[in-house]
Amino acid sequence: MSTLTSTAKIIAVGGGKGGIGKSIVSVNLAVGMALAGHNVVLVDTDFGASNLHALLGINNPKCGFQDFFSTEGVSPEKLLLNTGIDNLKFVSGAGDNPGSANISQDCIQIVIDFIKNLQADVIVLDMGPGTNFNVIDFFNMSNPGIVLSTPEMTSVMKTFSFIRASLFRSINQQFSDNPELQKMVDHSNPMQADMETYTVSLLKKKLAEIAPEKIADVDRAVKNFNPSLIINRARNRKDIHVGDNLIRLVKKYLNVQVKYLGYIIESDRVRDSVDEMIPFLIKDPQSKPSENIQRIISSLTQTDLHLVKQDGNIFVSKQVRLGSGWNA
Amino acid sequence: MSENQSIQAIQEIILEGVESVWLALNNLLGLDHDQSYSIIKPYLDLALDNPLYMASAALLIxxxxxxxxxxxxxxxxxxxxxDKIINRMNPDDSFDSEEELKSGHHFDDDEDDTERPLFPGSKTDYTDDEDSAMDVFNELEESDEEDSMDDLQHIADSMETEDSARQETSEASMDHILKMTKTSDKNTEGEGQTNSEEEELDPILKSLLDASQDDDTLSHFSEPSSESDDLDDLQDQAILDLQAEMEDSINTLQNQINQNGTEKNYSRIEETDESDLDSADATRNEANPELESILNEKFDWDNPFPETDEDDLEELDDPDSTAQAEEIRKLQKEMEDSINEITGHIAAPLDYKSISLPEASLDEPDEELVASPEITDRELEEIAEEIYHTGVSPKPEVRTEKLPDNYSLEEELTLPEDLAEFKQTARQDVSAQQKPETTVSLPSDSNLEDEMTLADFASLASQEVEEEEPEAEILSTEPIHQEENNIDSLEQVFEADADAEAEPEPEPEPVSKITGAVFSSEETPQESLTTEEPAISEPVLKTVVDQTVSRKVDRLVDRLTQFQERIDTIKNLDPGTQKALNTTNFLQGLNYQKAELKSQNVKPALSDKEYIDLLESFIFLEDQNKK
Incomplete structure (x- = not known):
């Protein structure tokens, strides 16, 4: 595994369920941060269903990860595509190659290395659905990682599963030197896994019997695991409150404190922006979803971001909060 | 002496002053002042010598x-x-739109409905006018015009007189039109009195207002007052408007009748003057005693205010003077046919438009039905099948107003006001039909008695109305709305069923075409009649009863009849079809499989704890949940 040479903050947007708006949120987060002055690279890691370029209005990406995998001599710089937005570069998951979700672990590692060596302020990863390692490994390399959910019960369930899978994958990597312990937290293969350790407390209880010295590693992994939550397509207060319930559930069973970044309301403007292939933060920065995104960006970057569009131009107001740690 | 000297001195001073002024004027104007002044000077001397002249001259100057x-x-x-008074009066008394009149907000704010008389012409209605007039009077009183009070009181009295005269006029005209008598003394008296009072009113107002105001403002003053008189009670005003419209129509019709008999100028048909009415009555009585006897005999109704049928007017307006006698006879015949059709509809309701059909067709409705070119072979087959199934001769289609393709029964059901109006009108019809005494002969094939009075018709109509009222009430409620939807759905399903079944039942026509209820064998003739109330009243629409209701009410009656008959059509389907429509076997016969659902209950809103518990149950396995 390559070492991290980039000082960039990696923001992965994931979620257990497909179709909950991960790509749209990723694009607008990246656009907002780019407009705020950060050098942002938006990376499409949904290899099986790469469509992020469409949301940016890029018809045919000249090069993507699939070309990077299959063709030798493709330089990493060639993957960085212009988006037409200052400070924002884009890396396509597919390019001209249709691509496949079933990429090898080597390819995953190539991508991870590529990401870790990107020179940017912020790297936004748009992840695919599911809880497989190809997804979770990207999520676990991020900080902060954002889990996205919609208010529907099914999405909440999958989000919890995604968080737990990510956490246990992180713990599993802590136990890399002990395969027996890894089974306790490897839920990717139910036939081999110890399905009784499905919560952190049960895991620690089991570890206390088998390897008490590993409890500290578990606690460390739990402490370092700090996902954030965004509820997308909220329609009312009850929907917004779903995020609180999910955070409560995660805290109860995984002892993980999830940060509630915010919510994005359901709006036809989002759909319109997809149809027009213009991020809604650019199309109408004063719309409600745009305001929600700006609030989320403000929470992520510890700045007060405010975008105003007038006469076709976007005016940015950014005030850095004290002690934010972000370079304005 | 000293006084004379002083006066002379004053006179000299005045003369000198006048002379100096005169000289100055001459200098300015360039006149030959010496001559002109010498001309005036003797008169000035004369005026100055005589104090009386001087005083009169000064007064004049x-x-x-x-x-x-x-x-x-x-x-x-x-x-x-x-202007101030007018500005204060106008906002209260002016009505910009008819909606404002109908809304009645203008009156509901300040007035007590219980104190409001039925008709706006009564004394109470003029209290406001008196108040407004008193306001004007008070304003005028400030200018010390005491005569205004008397004039104003005179105006108020004249308004009351006019009101009573107007009410008397309407009553008299109603009686006149209803009874179709020779003279309408009350009517003419009332109208004449009204006209005379109106003629008197304007001079009074003028005399009142001329004392302090211009003539132009008089009209402004009088118009809001008279307007408020007529618009005081909106509901009553609508009645009065309807009555006036009916009266106009009746007058036109009467003039037309008179014109047919006396070769009068047709242009007078449009005149609604009461004098014309009187002359028309007199002429009609002289020229056509037979018609008068028929009218007196058959149309002595209580409240047959007509809304003149335009078709009839067009027919009457045909200026064929050579066939006047024929037209009169046609009119008589038409009236007779209408009465005959009433009886015909009791046995077998006919198209009310068939009033113009040959007389033979009225005598033999079944033959007419067979011979009618509008009845197709398929319809005849259906009739035969209905005879076979029910044992009762089905009635022919009543070709009323055809429903549009996109016609929705929901639209009908969302007309509570119209239904209420219909109910009210129906009650009025019943009350109007309680007095007739004229006997009408029934066709020989009638199921009823050979002779039947119009009072019997009224009683039948009242029974029908009594039976319809609950339905009308139900129509405005949701259950019937649902029933309506069910009917629609049932109709659709039934049409599919008719195509699918190997042994087709008597195929119902599209409900919009079927306007008559299918007679069942259990129904007594009286019960059958109860479903035909509009069919009975519709022929009368052409002649007498039609004049009691407006076209809007008639339309509503037609639509309600169609709706009721659609319901009856569904209800009167043969039991097999009904059973098939009401059971799931029908759908199963169409290869539908019943889905087994164990839980169809709607989940209530969950609390946070319940939500989390539910989420836990979904996330974790059963054994995990137990732990």
Whole structure:
């Protein structure tokens, strides 16, 4: 595994369920941060269903990860595509190659290395659905990682599963030197896994019997695991409150404190922006979803971001909060 | 002496002053002042010698301009005061739109409905006018015009008189039209009185307002007052409007009848003057005693206010003077046919438009039905099948207004006001039909008695109305709305069923075409009649009863009849079809499989704890949940 040479903050947007708006949120987060002055690279890691370029209005990406995998001599710089937005570069998951979700672990590692060596302020990863390692490994390399959910019960369930899978994958990597312990937290293969350790407390209880010295590693992994939550397509207060319930559930069973970044309301403007292939933060920065995104960006970057569009131009107001740690 | 000297000195001073002024004027104007002054000087001397002349001259010089100024000032003040009064009165009494009239907000704010008389012409209605007039009077009183009070009281009295005269006029005209008698003394008296009072009213108002105001403002003053008189009670006003419309139509019709008999100028048909009515009555009585006897015999109804059928008017307006006698006979015949059709509809309701059909067709409705080119072979087959199934001769289609393709019964059901109006009108019809005494002969094939009075018709109609009222009430409620939807759905399903079944039942026509209820074998004739109330009343629409209701009500009656008959059509389907429509076997016969659902209950809103518990149950396995 390559070492991290980039000082960039990696923001992965994931979620257990497909179709909950991960790509749209990723694009607008990246656009907002780019407009705020950060050098942002938006990376499409949904290899099986790469469509992020469409949301940016890029018809045919000249090069993507699939070309990077299959063709030798493709330089990493060639993957960085212009988006037409200052400070924002884009890396396509597919390019001209249709691509496949079933990429090898080597390819995953190539991508991870590529990401870790990107020179940017912020790297936004748009992840695919599911809880497989190809997804979770990207999520676990991020900080902060954002889990996205919609208010529907099914999405909440999958989000919890995604968080737990990510956490246990992180713990599993802590136990890399002990395969027996890894089974306790490897839920990717139910036939081999110890399905009784499905919560952190049960895991620690089991570890206390088998390897008490590993409890500290578990606690460390739990402490370092700090996902954030965004509820997308909220329609009312009850929907917004779903995020609180999910955070409560995660805290109860995984002892993980999830940060509630915010919510994005359901709006036809989002759909319109997809149809027009213009991020809604650019199309109408004063719309409600745009305001929600700006609030989320403000929470992520510890700045007060405010975008105003007038006469076709976007005016940015950014005030850095004290002690934010972000370079304005 | 000293006084004379002083007077002379004053005179000299005045003369010198006048002379100097005169010289100055001559200098300015370039006149030969010596000669002109010498001409005037003797008169000036004369005036100065005689104090009386001098005083009169001074009065003429100074008093006349002052008088003119003073008069003009008073006039301006009066104008301003009047404008103020008018501005205060106009917002209250002016109505910009008919909706405002119908809304009645203008009156509901300040008045007590219980104190409001039924008709706006009564005394109570004029209290406001009196108040407004009193306001005007108070304003005028400030200008010390005491005569205004008397004039105003006179106006109020004249308004009351006019009101009573108007009410009397309407009653008299109603009686006149209903009874179709020779004279309408009350009517003419009332109308004449009204006209005379109106003629008197304007001079009174003028005399009142001329004292302090211009003539132009008089009309402004009188118009809101008279307008408010007529618009005081909106509901009653609508009735009065309807009555006036009916009266106009009746007058036109009567003039037309008169015209047919006396070769009068047709242009007078449009005139609604009561004098014409009287002359028309008299002429009609002279020229056509037979018609008068028929009218007196058959149409002695209580409240047959007509809404003149335009078709009838067009027919009457045909200026064929050579066939006048024929037209009169046609009119008589038409009326007779209408009465005959009433009886015909009791046994077998006919198309009310068939009033113009040959008489033979009325005598033999079944033959007419067979011979009618509008009845197709398929319809005949259906009739035969219905005879076979029910044992009762089905009635022919009543070709009323055809429903549009996109016609929705929901639209019908969302007309509570119309239904209420229909109910009210139906009650009026019943009350109007309680007095007739004329006997009408029934066709030989009638199931009823050979002779039946119109009172019997009224009683039948009242029974029908009594039976319809609950339904009308139900129609405005949701259950019937649902029933309506069910009917629609059932109709659709039934159409599919008719195509699918190997042994087709008597195929129902599209409900919009079927306007008559299918007679069942259990129904008594009386019960059958109860479903035909509009069919009975519709022929009368052409002649007598039609004049009691407006076209809107008639339309509603037609639509309600169609709706009721659609319901009856569904209800009267043969039991097999009904059973098939009401059971799931029908759908199963169409290869539908019943889905087994164990839980169809709607989940209530969950609390946070319940939500988390539910989420836990979904996330974790059963054994995990237990732990």
């Amino acid at each position: 100074f008093g006349f301009p002052y008088a003119m100024y003073k008069i003009r000032k008073i006039n301006l003040e009066a104008e301003q005061r009047y």
